[in-house]
Amino acid sequence: DVIRSDEIQEARLGLPVVAEEQKIMEAIYDNPVVIIWGATGSGKTTQVPQFLFEAGYGTSDSPNPGMIGVTQPRRVAAVSMAKRVDDELGGLREKVAYQIRFDSSVSNKTAIKFMTDGILIREITNDFALLKYSIIVIDEAHERSANTDILIGMVSRIVDLRATMNKEDAKVRPLKLVIMSATLRVTDFLENPNLFRNGKPPLIQVEGRQFPVATHFSRRTQRDYVDEAFHKVCRGHKKLPPGGMLVFLTGQNEITSLAKRLKDALANTHGSHTGHKVRIAAGEAPLETEDIELGMSMSQYDQLEENDDDEEDVFDELDDKEFEVEDETPASSQVHILPLYSQLQTKDQLKVFEKPPENARLIVLATNVAETSLTIPGIRYVFDTGRAKDKRYDEQTGVQSFEVGWISKASASQRAGRAGRTGPGHCYRLYSSAVYERDFKEHAEPEILRIPVEGVILQLKSMDLQHVVNFPFPTPPDRQSLAKAEKLLCYLGALSPEGKITSIGRQLSHYPLSPRFSKMLTIGHQHECTPYTVALVAALATPNLFIPENQLGLAVPNQTEIYTNGDRLADEARTKLRSAYDHAHHLFSRKSSTSDALKALTALCAYAYAPSKDDFCKEMFLSPKSLHEASNLRSQLTTIVHNNNLTTLPSTLPLQLPAPSKIQISALQQFIAAAFIDQIAILASSSPIPPDLPRKPTRAIDVPYLPLFPIKTKRRADTDIIDVAVFIHPSSVLAHTAVKDLPTYIIYSRLQRGNPATIEGAKKPRTR
Numbered sequence: 001d002v003i004r005s006d007e008i009q010e011a012r013l014g015l016p017v018v019a020e021e022q023k024i025m026e027a028i029y030d031n032p033v034v035i036i037w038g039a040t041g042s043g044k045t046t047q048v049p050q051f052l053f054e055a056g057y058g059t060s061d062s063p064n065p066g067m068i069g070v071t072q073p074r075r076v077a078a079v080s081m082a083k084r085v086d087d088e089l090g091g092l093r094e095k096v097a098y099q100i101r102f103d104s105s106v107s108n109k110t111a112i113k114f115m116t117d118g119i120l121i122r123e124i125t126n127d128f129a130l131l132k133y134s135i136i137v138i139d140e141a142h143e144r145s146a147n148t149d150i151l152i153g154m155v156s157r158i159v160d161l162r163a164t165m166n167k168e169d170a171k172v173r174p175l176k177l178v179i180m181s182a183t184l185r186v187t188d189f190l191e192n193p194n195l196f197r198n199g200k201p202p203l204i205q206v207e208g209r210q211f212p213v214a215t216h217f218s219r220r221t222q223r224d225y226v227d228e229a230f231h232k233v234c235r236g237h238k239k240l241p242p243g244g245m246l247v248f249l250t251g252q253n254e255i256t257s258l259a260k261r262l263k264d265a266l267a268n269t270h271g272s273h274t275g276h277k278v279r280i281a282a283g284e285a286p287l288e289t290e291d292i293e294l295g296m297s298m299s300q301y302d303q304l305e306e307n308d309d310d311e312e313d314v315f316d317e318l319d320d321k322e323f324e325v326e327d328e329t330p331a332s333s334q335v336h337i338l339p340l341y342s343q344l345q346t347k348d349q350l351k352v353f354e355k356p357p358e359n360a361r362l363i364v365l366a367t368n369v370a371e372t373s374l375t376i377p378g379i380r381y382v383f384d385t386g387r388a389k390d391k392r393y394d395e396q397t398g399v400q401s402f403e404v405g406w407i408s409k410a411s412a413s414q415r416a417g418r419a420g421r422t423g424p425g426h427c428y429r430l431y432s433s434a435v436y437e438r439d440f441k442e443h444a445e446p447e448i449l450r451i452p453v454e455g456v457i458l459q460l461k462s463m464d465l466q467h468v469v470n471f472p473f474p475t476p477p478d479r480q481s482l483a484k485a486e487k488l489l490c491y492l493g494a495l496s497p498e499g500k501i502t503s504i505g506r507q508l509s510h511y512p513l514s515p516r517f518s519k520m521l522t523i524g525h526q527h528e529c530t531p532y533t534v535a536l537v538a539a540l541a542t543p544n545l546f547i548p549e550n551q552l553g554l555a556v557p558n559q560t561e562i563y564t565n566g567d568r569l570a571d572e573a574r575t576k577l578r579s580a581y582d583h584a585h586h587l588f589s590r591k592s593s594t595s596d597a598l599k600a601l602t603a604l605c606a607y608a609y610a611p612s613k614d615d616f617c618k619e620m621f622l623s624p625k626s627l628h629e630a631s632n633l634r635s636q637l638t639t640i641v642h643n644n645n646l647t648t649l650p651s652t653l654p655l656q657l658p659a660p661s662k663i664q665i666s667a668l669q670q671f672i673a674a675a676f677i678d679q680i681a682i683l684a685s686s687s688p689i690p691p692d693l694p695r696k697p698t699r700a701i702d703v704p705y706l707p708l709f710p711i712k713t714k715r716r717a718d719t720d721i722i723d724v725a726v727f728i729h730p731s732s733v734l735a736h737t738a739v740k741d742l743p744t745y746i747i748y749s750r751l752q753r754g755n756p757a758t759i760e761g762a763k764k765p766r767t768r
């Protein structure tokens with residue numbers, strides 16, 4: 001029996017989920033799949049596993065002896081929720097455990113197991129029917145992480161499987177599935193018959209207990225939102241009545257630097273303004289105006305900022321209230337600043353749940369971990385920068401990265417809701433309502449649509465799934481691209497011809513990249529090439545490193561224009577510019593006169609040496625923005641490669657590399673060939689069926705090549721060569737090669753539709 005302390009018991013009774021215990025348990029009893037929808041903080045994560053435990057789930061001599069498995073998208077949540085439930089169940093130690101990537105407290109006594117969704121996916125690989133479990137709870141489903149979506153699809157099938165197994169052998173107990181969500185985001189796939197074949201599962205709604213939250217938009221949207229957050233929090237701390245503050249930022253670095261600034265600023269002011277609170281508030285009015293003006297001068301960064309008079313600046317409206325309140329309830333002068341992000345140690349994360357020191361205002365600086373996974377007690381003010389670090393995927397380049405971008409309207413509302421848990425609150429949005437309306441999507445796209453399809457397939461195949469096209473995705477990716485991606489994985493050796501994952505495939509699945517690039521990284525250590533391979537992938541994955549020729553203004557003006565167009569470069573200047581441009585490109589292709597990839601690599605490596613990046617880019621006709629991005633990507637990849645090869649690599653790779661040796665250069669070219677193995681083309685005249693060309697081409701860019709894996713149709717004798725051929729892009733190093741010197745085979749990374757006018761009536765893909 002469960003014995004809970006009085007304090008815990010009392011706290012539990014206040015939770016909306018506890019009031020619904022009976023309804024929830026009856027639904028679970030009657031249905032194989034149940035969906036629970038309740039606002040963040042209503043008690044889903046901490047209470048539902050306890051209901052199940054008390055109903056006998058996870059107990060060896062009950063009808064449902066298997067464990068209660070609870071999945072979380074984040075490690076923080078898995079660990080801290082296990083600890084919390086363990087505390088609440090007091091005295092039953094060892095019954096509650098967690099498992100995350102490198103850490104586990106699971107034993108044979110475990111009844112409730114919290115884990116990240118990645119862990120459960122791995123377990124399915126080893127135990128396809130999940131026989132260890134009697135019920136799986138998929139939590140935070142509204143986040144729609146790729147793993148969550150995959151699990152929902154997978155476990156819904158396992159529920160069916162276990163029902164069948166149960167019919168054949170009553171000793172195998174059926175499996176139950178509970179999906180929990182903070183929003184209605186999960187209902188869009190409820191009707192999906194492919195997913196829930198036995199009909200729509202019941203949706204249990206838990207009444208939220210939410211106090212009103214007043215939302216305040218900023219008049220202006222500042223680009224430097226960390227700086228903006230600093231000013232707003234400082235002013236807010238001085239002016240606002242007691243109550244915890246929660247600031248949403250995007251990552252660890254921002255959090256650490258803002259924490260330091262706030263500590264410096266607020267520790268010094270403390271004491272100086274006690275005793276004349278009213279005056280201080282008044283005395284700060286000019287500061288307010290100053291800030292607004294500053295905002296206006298900086299607003300050049302925002303294309304659109306209509307001045308909407310209805311919008312109140314953050315604290316204007318509060319000033320009056322503040323005067324009243326402060327006389328009786330002075331704002332606390334001390335601050336208690338705590339960081340909260342995924343990589344932080346659990347014991348430090350748990351500090352946000354402790355009572356802050358007497359008289360000190362709690363200020364939590366958090367990533368979106370605090371958006372729905374964790375509920376921090378006592379928060380009354382939320383400062384929302386409106387940004388989050390998100391996984392992005394560029395389909396064209398195959399690069400997956402983390403980028404700071406706007407959150408969705410749904411997220412913004414979740415963030416605001418954090419202020420209304422214990423009483424009425426305020427949410428200060430550090431962006432204007434115009435930006436909110438214009439740039440915020442209703443919901444973030446499910447992650448599964450934002451990652452490489454090849455990656456999703458690789459994930460499913462690593463669970464030994466045969467027919468990926470039939471997989472019941474809550475939101476399915478495009479079928480055709482699934483089939484195409486599967487083919488590519490075969491070419492890369494990640495799948496066997498029968499469609500089974502290979503050991504190479506398992507290796508590739510550890511990189512958050514398009515499998516082509518993962519392939520390069522996994523083989524790229526040969527001949528001590530790792531630092532070059534990393535740079536090469538970064539260079540290949542970033543488009544437009546070089547400023548294209550046509551943007552230089554080099555075009556020769558025609559006769560009339562010489563006199564009429566003053567902008568045109570004078571002859572002499574043009575000649576100079578042209579020779580500087582050619583010289584720069586010549587330098588970059590010194591190592592290989594036939595490879596655009598190595599040219600890009602050389603440019604990126606040279607950039608690392610440049611004392612002034614801007615001057616270098618200008619001199620060498622490189623795009624500063626792209627080089628900067630490539631350089632960032634290079635560091636990110638270094639970390640990833642290091643994490644995947646912990647024992648064999650130093651933690652930092654030098655950015656300034658010596659020139660690669662001849663052997664290394666040819667090794668690098670082989671890596672590229674391995675990654676783009678399906679994109680090789682042969683000189684048409686050297687192909688087994690050489691085409692009849694009407695005219696012999698005189699320029700390299702008019703010479704047809706034939707892809708070995710045809711792009712569209714199979715080439716028949718009567719097919720027009722133009723329909724199946726590819727051509728060298730004019731920006732390629734090969735474009736100026738003499739026709740007789742062109743290589744027999746080329747490998748291309750990208751095809752681009754050419755200008756049909758070049759060759760009459762034909763669409764002409766060009767290679768790069």
Ligand code: ADP
Pocket residue numbers: 015038039040041042043044045046047080084353372373374375376377
């Ligand atoms: P939900 O999953 O519905 O968002 P939770 O079960 O996570 O809700 O939280 C329910 C309540 O328990 C919240 O009000 C939260 O403040 C409280 N709580 C959760 N974890 C802790 C903890 N470690 N310490 C103190 N209170 C906690």
Ligand code: MG
Pocket residue numbers: 041044045046139140372373
């Ligand atoms: Mg929860």
